[in-house]
Amino acid sequence: MSARYVVAIDQGTTSTRCIVFDHFGRFVSVAQREHRQWFPEPGWVEHDALEIWANVVRVVPAALAKAGIGPDDVAALGIANQRETAVLWDRHTGRPVARAVTWQDTRVAPLLAELAQRDPPRTFRERCGLPLSTYATAPRLTWLLRSSPALRQRAASADVLFGTMETWLTWQLTGGPQGGVHVTDVTNASRTMLMDLRTLDWDDELCAAFEVPRAMLPQIRPTATTHGRASTVLPGVVIGALMGDQQAALFGQACYSPGEAKCTYGTGAFLLLNTGDQPVASSHGLATTVAHQVGDEPAAYALEGSIAMTGSLVQWFRDGLSLVRTAPEIETLARTVNDNGGCYIVPAFSGLFAPHWRPDARGVITGLTSYVTRGHLARAVLEATAWQTVDVVEAMNADSGLRLNTLRVDGGMTSNLLLMQMISDRLDVPVERPMVHETVSLGVAYAAGLTVGLWPDLGVLRRSWHRGARWTPDMTAQTREQQRSGWRTALAQTIGPGFTPTAARPPGP
Amino acid sequence: MTLRSVERAAVLLRLVAAQGGPIGVSDVAAALGVAKSSAHELLRTLQEVGFLDQDGGTGRYRLGEGARRLAQGPPDTNLLRSLATNCVDALAARSGESAYMGVLRGADVLVVHHVFRPDDSSQRVEVGERHPAHASAMGQVLLALDPAGQAVARTWVPVSLTRRTLIGAALSARLAAVRREQLACAVGERVPELAEIAVPLRGRGPSVVAAVALIGHSDRLTDARGRPRAALVAHVRTAASAISADLAGGL
Ligand SMILES: Nc1ncnc2c1ncn2[C@@H]1O[C@H](COP(=O)(O)OP(=O)(O)O)[C@@H](O)[C@H]1O
Numbered sequence: 001m002s003a004r005y006v007v008a009i010d011q012g013t014t015s016t017r018c019i020v021f022d023h024f025g026r027f028v029s030v031a032q033r034e035h036r037q038w039f040p041e042p043g044w045v046e047h048d049a050l051e052i053w054a055n056v057v058r059v060v061p062a063a064l065a066k067a068g069i070g071p072d073d074v075a076a077l078g079i080a081n082q083r084e085t086a087v088l089w090d091r092h093t094g095r096p097v098a099r100a101v102t103w104q105d106t107r108v109a110p111l112l113a114e115l116a117q118r119d120p121p122r123t124f125r126e127r128c129g130l131p132l133s134t135y136a137t138a139p140r141l142t143w144l145l146r147s148s149p150a151l152r153q154r155a156a157s158a159d160v161l162f163g164t165m166e167t168w169l170t171w172q173l174t175g176g177p178q179g180g181v182h183v184t185d186v187t188n189a190s191r192t193m194l195m196d197l198r199t200l201d202w203d204d205e206l207c208a209a210f211e212v213p214r215a216m217l218p219q220i221r222p223t224a225t226t227h228g229r230a231s232t233v234l235p236g237v238v239i240g241a242l243m244g245d246q247q248a249a250l251f252g253q254a255c256y257s258p259g260e261a262k263c264t265y266g267t268g269a270f271l272l273l274n275t276g277d278q279p280v281a282s283s284h285g286l287a288t289t290v291a292h293q294v295g296d297e298p299a300a301y302a303l304e305g306s307i308a309m310t311g312s313l314v315q316w317f318r319d320g321l322s323l324v325r326t327a328p329e330i331e332t333l334a335r336t337v338n339d340n341g342g343c344y345i346v347p348a349f350s351g352l353f354a355p356h357w358r359p360d361a362r363g364v365i366t367g368l369t370s371y372v373t374r375g376h377l378a379r380a381v382l383e384a385t386a387w388q389t390v391d392v393v394e395a396m397n398a399d400s401g402l403r404l405n406t407l408r409v410d411g412g413m414t415s416n417l418l419l420m421q422m423i424s425d426r427l428d429v430p431v432e433r434p435m436v437h438e439t440v441s442l443g444v445a446y447a448a449g450l451t452v453g454l455w456p457d458l459g460v461l462r463r464s465w466h467r468g469a470r471w472t473p474d475m476t477a478q479t480r481e482q483q484r485s486g487w488r489t490a491l492a493q494t495i496g497p498g499f500t501p502t503a504a505r506p507p508g509p
Numbered sequence: 510m511t512l513r514s515v516e517r518a519a520v521l522l523r524l525v526a527a528q529g530g531p532i533g534v535s536d537v538a539a540a541l542g543v544a545k546s547s548a549h550e551l552l553r554t555l556q557e558v559g560f561l562d563q564d565g566g567t568g569r570y571r572l573g574e575g576a577r578r579l580a581q582g583p584p585d586t587n588l589l590r591s592l593a594t595n596c597v598d599a600l601a602a603r604s605g606e607s608a609y610m611g612v613l614r615g616a617d618v619l620v621v622h623h624v625f626r627p628d629d630s631s632q633r634v635e636v637g638e639r640h641p642a643h644a645s646a647m648g649q650v651l652l653a654l655d656p657a658g659q660a661v662a663r664t665w666v667p668v669s670l671t672r673r674t675l676i677g678a679a680l681s682a683r684l685a686a687v688r689r690e691q692l693a694c695a696v697g698e699r700v701p702e703l704a705e706i707a708v709p710l711r712g713r714g715p716s717v718v719a720a721v722a723l724i725g726h727s728d729r730l731t732d733a734r735g736r737p738r739a740a741l742v743a744h745v746r747t748a749a750s751a752i753s754a755d756l757a758g759g760l
Contacts, residue, residue, distance in 0.1 A: 026602060026603070027599060027602070326585070326588050326591075326759075327591070328585065328587040328588040328590070328591035328592075329585050329587060329588055330587075331587040332585050332586070332587050415587075415590055415591040415594045416587070416591075417587075417590075417634065417636055435598050435601060435602050435624065435625070435627050436598065436602065437594070437595055437598060466602070466625075466627035466628075466629060467625055467627075467629055468598055468601065468624050468625055468627075469623070469624065469625060469634050470625070470632070470633070470634070471634065
């Protein structure tokens with residue numbers, strides 16, 4: 001085989017990146033372009049889908065040029081994407097009918113109460129795995145289609161198409177108005193609220209509840225399969241995988257077996273636990289999603305817990321309090337003291353997310369005494385990320401009946417070694433980071449390479465994952481429990497009198 | 510340099526700092542009461558050591574990065590690691606060996622970053638450990654090239670750790686070679702079976718702020734004649750220029 005490289009497109013919230021990997025799964029080159037964020041009204045966040053497509057057209061050849069290769073050297077292309085962002089476009093002209101409404105956009109909040117009455121929310125949730133929230137795509141479609149009867153009509157006749165970013169880009173890459181393929185994959189579809197997790201197909205009742213005509217929806221396909229062949233940008237190259245970014249990171253971290261989990265620590269954090277070939281319903285506020293589906297094999301499912309504030313709390317410490325000049329310097333400051341001095345910070349700046357789900361919660365700092373210095377505050381900031389991780393992991397253990405035995409981590413905060421040790425100490429399991437940081441791109445590249453036979457199976461991919469560093473627990477059970485109760489007391493105070501945190505303890509001996 | 514010119518340099522730096530904006534040669538000459546040619550020489554010297562920057566368009570001078578840094582101390586080691594992290598990962602992945610980054614602290618190298626050898630053998634994070642500088646390749650790079658290291662190398666008396674540790678004249682000769690080649694290779698000088706290949710890292714400006722190294726079994730890192738393998742040297746040098754570029758952008 002002469003084509004020995006895999007190209008990954010990571011269409012993210014702030015930028016679009018193209019990364020070239022060689023046939024050992026090693027990073028070769030990258031090119032990146034940011035796109036504009038549009039804020040037309042408070043709470044609205046939009047992207048221009050044409051600008052993003054234009055960026056793809058530029059970054060792919062740029063990354064190939066840096067690698068010194070041409071389209072003939074590329075065995076497959078994979079696309080990973082920001083999830084839940086909705087694009088509607090005219091199938092005849094190839095132009096979006098409006099700017100894309102992104103996952104951060106909260107305009108549908110007033111609609112949710114009304115939509116919740118259509119169906120007891122548990123039924124929504126049991127079928128699609130997601131709680132009704134502003135994140136999911138379906139309410140956005142309700143909003144968009146209600147905004148114009150003409151648009152609804154054109155959607156019903158499939159003159160206007162819907163897609164998340166991977167769908168839009170695949171349609172453009174495979175010819176656009178001239179025969180573009182209109183497909184999505186199970187991981188992205190599982191974030192819309194319109195797919196039945198068991199049948200892996202659009203659910204008529206969910207579509208009806210959200211007033212979405214099926215004609216406008218893409219076909220749902222496995223993650224790793226031949227989605228089509230590019231007719232432009234990389235002419236002739238197979239599009240071998242489509243994948244939501246967090247699921248791609250799980251795949252890139254080689255979490256292929258039940259009980260394996262990864263957490264990505266950036267602005268916020270996303271923890272995904274592979275639960276095997278059956279969806280696990282959560283009674284602790286977690287989302288159930290599809291982890292991946294390779295070809296005709298059964299789908300693998302995951303539980304997902306998101307933490308709103310991790311890196312962003314460090315940013316607040318830097319910019320809001322001006323206690324450090326750069327984010328990494330928080331580690332230096334935290335190491336000036338040995339413990340948190342009794343101080344805890346719960347960053348419920350805009351409510352508590354998984355597993356508590358209390359939008360009315362507000363952030364607190366507890367345990368302030370004249371003993372507390374900025375070093376103690378720095379520790380409390382980092383510990384907040386560790387404890388929030390513990391709360392999500394315990395909820396996952398309780399829901400799945402599995403017991404996490406190692407946490408794989410990635411994202412910008414993993415260069416903070418004190419934080420990695422704190423997480424390991426408080427979870428009481430080893431924490432590992434991979435040698436390749438670009439887990440999103442690597443994951444979708446792995447999946448695309450599987451499709452074209454560049455790699456024979458998951459076993460080979462598992463063996464090509466390498467550990468860059470590892471931390472093991474080094475804290476007595478007594479200290480852990482003592483600190484946990486400090487955290488819980490602080491948590492309770494985010495709500496006011498009478499609130500007891502709902503986080504589950506692990507199923508246990 | 511006479512004491513008088515040291516005094517003039519100090520006055521000149523204060524003058525530039527007090528000025529707020531860039532200052533020209535004639536103003537400096539007038540303020541110091543010296544000839545324009547002497548003022549010019551003084552300005553040029555201070556520019557060469559990084560205490561002044563010259564504006565390309567107007568030819569006027571302002572305080573340089575070196576002067577602003579004086580009071581700040583060395584760069585934060587956690588920031589160094591954060592900035593370098595992608596490139597050090599790539600170094601370990603490509604070379605197949607453990608990659609390290611270190612800074613000088615007194616007569617020791619402090620390990621500020623460590624990426625495992627990609628063979629999934631049992632390894633532990635060695636960040637925070639100290640290696641005696643004279644016996645480590647990173648240390649030799651810093652003793653030879655870091656201004657603080659040169660001061661250390663002149664005053665303190667190193668001890669032997671292994672049969673192959675260099676001390677005295679042999680160490681001085683090694684440091685001179687490191688200065689020439691911008692590379693240190695230490696085989697069995699700190700730990701008998703380990704070889705180390707290190708090169709300097711520079712931030713903005715010419716001064717060395719840290720070193721990056723591969724450390725591993727000498728059978729893998731050196732050839733039959735005990736010389737560092739060329740491919741590994743190339744990997745370390747490539748990584749170093751990428752890291753230096755990232756440090757320049759972020760420090
Ligand atoms: N060494 C560090 N210690 C603590 N926080 C850090 C460190 N380095 C980066 N961060 C935080 O991580 C976030 C950036 O990580 P990144 O993975 O780039 O995020 P995203 O992809 O969400 O933009 C920022 O919020 C920053 O404050």
